[in-house]
Amino acid sequence: MNKKILVLISAVFWTVLFTGCGKLGYSLVLWNNPEIGVQEGQIVKVYVKSNISQTYIIMGLENSQKLEIPLWQISEPASKSRTEKLARRYEEYAHTYASVKLDGLPIRQEAVNTSKQVYRLRKDEVIRVLYKGKGQAVTNGRGDLQGEWLRVLTGTGTEGWCFSYNLNLFEREDDLLTVKAEVKQEERDEELAAAVAKRWYPEEYKEMLSTGRYDLAKMDENYGFDFGQVDWQTPNPEEENIEGGAGIPDDSAPKETLQKIPVPKTAKDGEPLVFTAVLRTADQNKTWTYSKAKKKEDGSYQLDENGVYITLAGKNTLAVQYMDSDGKLKNENFVSLTQDIQGVIEAERERRKIEVAALAAEGPVYHSSNYGTITFTEDGNAFWSNFKLLVPGIISARATGTVKVGVELYLANSLKSDFDGILTFSFEGMEEKVNFFYKKDAGGLRLEDATRAVIRGNLVTARGSSPLVMYFSASQTNQNR
Numbered sequence: 435m436n437k438k439i440l441v442l443i444s445a446v447f448w449t450v451l452f453t454g455c456g457k458l459g460y461s462l463v464l465w466n467n468p469e470i471g472v473q474e475g476q477i478v479k480v481y482v483k484s485n486i487s488q489t490y491i492i493m494g495l496e497n498s499q500k501l502e503i504p505l506w507q508i509s510e511p512a513s514k515s516r517t518e519k520l521a522r523r524y525e526e527y528a529h530t531y532a533s534v535k536l537d538g539l540p541i542r543q544e545a546v547n548t549s550k551q552v553y554r555l556r557k558d559e560v561i562r563v564l565y566k567g568k569g570q571a572v573t574n575g576r577g578d579l580q581g582e583w584l585r586v587l588t589g590t591g592t593e594g595w596c597f598s599y600n601l602n603l604f605e606r607e608d609d610l611l612t613v614k615a616e617v618k619q620e621e622r623d624e625e626l627a628a629a630v631a632k633r634w635y636p637e638e639y640k641e642m643l644s645t646g647r648y649d650l651a652k653m654d655e656n657y658g659f660d661f662g663q664v665d666w667q668t669p670n671p672e673e674e675n676i677e678g679g680a681g682i683p684d685d686s687a688p689k690e691t692l693q694k695i696p697v698p699k700t701a702k703d704g705e706p707l708v709f710t711a712v713l714r715t716a717d718q719n720k721t722w723t724y725s726k727a728k729k730k731e732d733g734s735y736q737l738d739e740n741g742v743y744i745t746l747a748g749k750n751t752l753a754v755q756y757m758d759s760d761g762k763l764k765n766e767n768f769v770s771l772t773q774d775i776q777g778v779i780e781a782e783r784e785r786r787k788i789e790v791a792a793l794a795a796e797g798p799v800y801h802s803s804n805y806g807t808i809t810f811t812e813d814g815n816a817f818w819s820n821f822k823l824l825v826p827g828i829i830s831a832r833a834t835g836t837v838k839v840g841v842e843l844y845l846a847n848s849l850k851s852d853f854d855g856i857l858t859f860s861f862e863g864m865e866e867k868v869n870f871f872y873k874k875d876a877g878g879l880r881l882e883d884a885t886r887a888v889i890r891g892n893l894v895t896a897r898g899s900s901p902l903v904m905y906f907s908a909s910q911t912n913q914n915r
Contacts, residue, residue, distance in 0.1 A: 460480065525644070530604070531606055545569025563585075666695070818859075828868060839858070842867075854872055
């Protein structure tokens with residue numbers, strides 16, 4: 435049959451099938467495909483599946499152009515909400531790929547080193563990183579290897595788990611997937627020098643910044659990892675050139691928001707250069723002195739002979755492995771961030787302060803004939819009298835009426851139509867904190883006990899079953915005190 439006729443028949447077949455069927459659903463693009471103009475992380479509509487050609491017909495959300503794409507390059511079609519949820523799960527590694535360090539590296543069915551192999555990788559083969567998972571530790575006979583289990587996708591569509599120890603992770607640049615060749619010693623040293631000049635913060639800060647949900651008990655400008663090879667100084671915006679600094683804000687920026695810049699440390703004449711590396715988090719405070727970061731065969735750097743290893747995973751991720759005082763091997767992950775962390779902390783503190791102050795401004799006294807009277811003060815405190823009906827089910831019998839009112843938790847989107855927020859009450863004389871959903875109206879304040887609410891981290895995702903609901907009428911003065 436004439437080739438032109440075959441092409442015409444094929445085009446007619448796809449057109450009829452496409453126009454005669456509804457959507458199969460929505461999918462997430464998993465692999466960059468510049469030939470048809472889609473990239474990983476993009477959500478598309480899916481209309482037709484062809485098992486013969488092993489392709490889907492898709493359409494972007496913002497255009498009506500029909501595209502043909504291999505089945506393996508997008509996720510299984512599903513509802514839009516499920517696909518958006520999948521996109522959020524893959525968000526951490528949105529454009530991350532990896533090249534393989536050695537031949538025969540296995541991809542496994544489960545995140546366990548003894549699990550069935552589903553694929554064996556070639557050296558320098560490029561694979562897509564989807565997300566991080568929890569799995570069994572991998573050892574080499576001397577201890578646990580540095581790394582983590584990653585869900586990966588090969589360029590032929592095989593999906594499974596691979597341990598990151600023998601992977602070089604990198605971010606896709608433009609429309610190219612560049613295979614990372616073996617890195618020379620000089621290049622590795624340049625990479626280390628670049629890492630030394632960055633501020634490294636606990637990995638969890640990245641998620642806090644992306645979600646806008648901050649755990650201030652774990653946030654501090656000084657938390658993170660510092661190689662100790664530079665001194666951090668706040669630049670003077672009036673100076674045009676500052677050695678070691680770049681991208682200094684203009685003169686209109688408040689001085690307290692200026693990013694600190696690294697200034698290399700220098701030794702005094704005749705004295706060796708010794709550095710003090712610092713690892714500080716809400717749970718750890720470690721220091722190590724060293725004079726040189728020695729490159730190991732696996733690409734990591736050892737700080738002299740003190741058992742501290744630094745692994746650089748891309749430009750903005752770093753892992754520190756060390757032996758804790760109890761003899762256990764510890765691994766802490768850090769990220770390089772461009773945000774002014776202290777500015778973020780101060781802005782969040784101010785937002786919480788304003789939220790609590792609004793209760794004082796619109797009251798400050800809220801009275802209930804059953805549950806007592808709450809008087810809010812402008813400094814974020816309150817006094818709650820006559821709350822005996824809430825003892826001991828919600829408030830301890832040891833609690834006094836003096837309360838510190840805070841905002842520590844966040845509402846899930848599904849709860850925002852029902853409540854203005856959630857307040858955390860710290861009663862004097864009571865160790866446990868008490869959380870209440872709250873809703874303001876023109877006449878007063880509604881509180882709902884959140885003791886049995888579903889809380890994941892600092893996000894409240896659901897109300898408790900049969901909660902106690904209290905209503906307090908607002909007034910400018912407290913006649914009961």
